[in-house]
Amino acid sequence: MFKQVKMCVRLSIIMALMVALAGCGAVQNKAATSSMDRQGQRTGASTSKPAETVELIVSAAASMTSALKDIQKAYEPNHPGIKLNFNFGASGALQHQIEQGAPVDLFLSAAAKNMKALVDEQLVDASQQKKLLSNELVAVVSTDGKAKVTKAADLTRDDVRTVAIGIPESVPAGGYAKEALTSLKLWDSLQSKMVQGKDVRQVLQYVETGNADVGFVYQSDALSSHKVKVAFTVDPTTYKRIEYPIGVVKATQHRKEAEDFYTYLQSKEALDVFVKYGFSVLN
Template structure:
């Protein structure tokens, strides 16, 4: 019995020592987060997801090219999550593109009728479009040109071989020019001389390169080139008022960002840029 008692005491001592050693080696986990609670970190990198960039497609009349590129720089600098992709062309051609489903968030037209067509077909809400700017129709000639042109009737002179103008059905400037020439009964007699361009900038190029002796463009276009000069300003009584309209396309994929840029284009900051390039502001 004494032998068994001693063995029992020895085992008790052994078990006590093992428990004590285990207690000293165990870490204190009280309050320590689990692996799932520890945020992932990487050196030099933020865990926040950067804001997605919204790319807006702006279909705009070619005559607005220079002003809008100027505005683009200022707007993108102030809104780093916005990219403006411009689709410049004849207003009529841009209208048809939108009708056929081409991507567009905002439409800027150089004539009211193209905006009205999209409103009537419900591509643009009537309450999300408005007139913004006006312009003047002028006749330009090459800076080094020799033909003496000071008015509309001078275009009939034998020294004037080619007259450039936009396609009247799709290029607003061409439509205004045709209207003025028709009022003066010059449209039919001048037909053999007329060379048509796909937009007003192509017309400007024809004159600047000497491929046309004269051409009808907007005042704002004439101011962009040192290779042409204004021969005369077309009497505004001879054609409908030139009005630029802006509107939000209903199918926009970025309604909030598009609305913000639409509003910005009506701000003093943006309007000052348009005025700098020769446009006039419409109330």
Template sequence: MKKIIKHSQALFFAFCVVLLLAGCGAGQQSASSGSSAVQNEVSGQDSSKKVETVELTISAAASLTDALKEIQTLYESSHKGIQLNFNFGGSGALEKQIEQGAPSDLFLSASKKNMKSLVDQHLIESNKQKTWLTNELVAVIPADGTTSITSVKDVMQKEVKKVAIGIPESVPAGKYAQEALTNVKLWDVLQDKLVQAKDVRQVLQYVETGNADVGFVYKTDALTSQKAKIAFEVDSKTYSTVEYPIGIIKASKHIQEAESFYEYLQSQESLNIMAKYGFTIPK
């Protein structure tokens, strides 16, 4: 009988030891998990937290469209969490939008005048803007066109029914074209032929589709088209230098990210892309 009791006590003791060891193991595992969670939180590795995407809105001249789309792909691939949203249009129209409070982080203009206006209104700080690129004005005709046009005076030919330019008040390319035509005494006599467009890309489209016989655009725009060709380069002495200033909007809600992209646009990688599309880098 005593042997049975002793045997039962031994089994009970062994069972208690097993429970105790199991409890210690669970406690160590829990402590280890807790320690790991604390370490992840301290090191910023909390897997439950996702990187928030910062969306930058860039108001940019329409003539920059193709080059900036290439830059967008490169920049977003190397800057995770940044999304670039471009608002392309005539620089004058974009300036008005910014003045009226439209959300924007950067302004990439095709005219110093529009940038200066925003600086004067303290919407862009003078030390947060600079000249970025330069361009040239050319006249384009349909690629399959048969009319011989080799100089600005040829736009007066009877065969030329429509001449497209950007609206001078809001499209810098249109303003430069007006200046050039005025200086060669053709602005007034061409009024009946003029077709005005909302931006330089629409001018190009008018020529490509045959809705205009001649159009005044930037050289960079002409180089992007398969349906239009350069008829002649406008004499640079007849119009002001085409400069593209860039600036950071003072009211940006993402100043740090805007400044990073502003600096990237001035990097050699970015400038090489712009040069590939025909833009000139100021010395």
């Protein structure tokens, strides 16, 4: 009987010690947690999530490549939450991509007709688009080329074997070139010499590499290359005025950020960059 009582006493003592130790552990854990919480509040660590970067997809005419890359260098450092992702190409092709549902936030076209089509289809809000820039159409030759070209009539000479233009149906520069050559009654006679490019930058490349003797590009493209020189400036009365509209695509998932960049493109800082690359500002 005495042994049983003694054993019960021992068991009671052991259980009491286990409860006490468990209580100490809980107090220590709570203290450690509180300490970590206080440290987190002091350092700011583990209490806030890093801001997400917003990627803006900007579909822009190929002729704007150099200017927009410079603008990107100025814009992104002052807007650390924004990443500009440019999709350069022919304005007509970019228009069709938007019509087919491509994820685009802003559209910068080299022709008013492409923007108008998107406004008419209610894919761009009329109040969120504006004609911003203008340009000049020029004929360029390679700096080390042999073709002697100083005027449009020289394109019919025998030593001018190839004349490059953008595809008139999708490349605004090609459309302007066709309009000018038609007005000058040279379009039909030059058909056998024609080489067409998918955008104005490809036309420029044809001349740079010697795959074309002469190419029709914008003044801004001619200024971007040290491998070509302007042979002549196309008479502006032979084609419609070149206009570059910009607009916010209605389907954008980042409307505020898109509108902010749309506004920035109209600022003096951005316009000065465009002017540096040969564009002129429309009033």
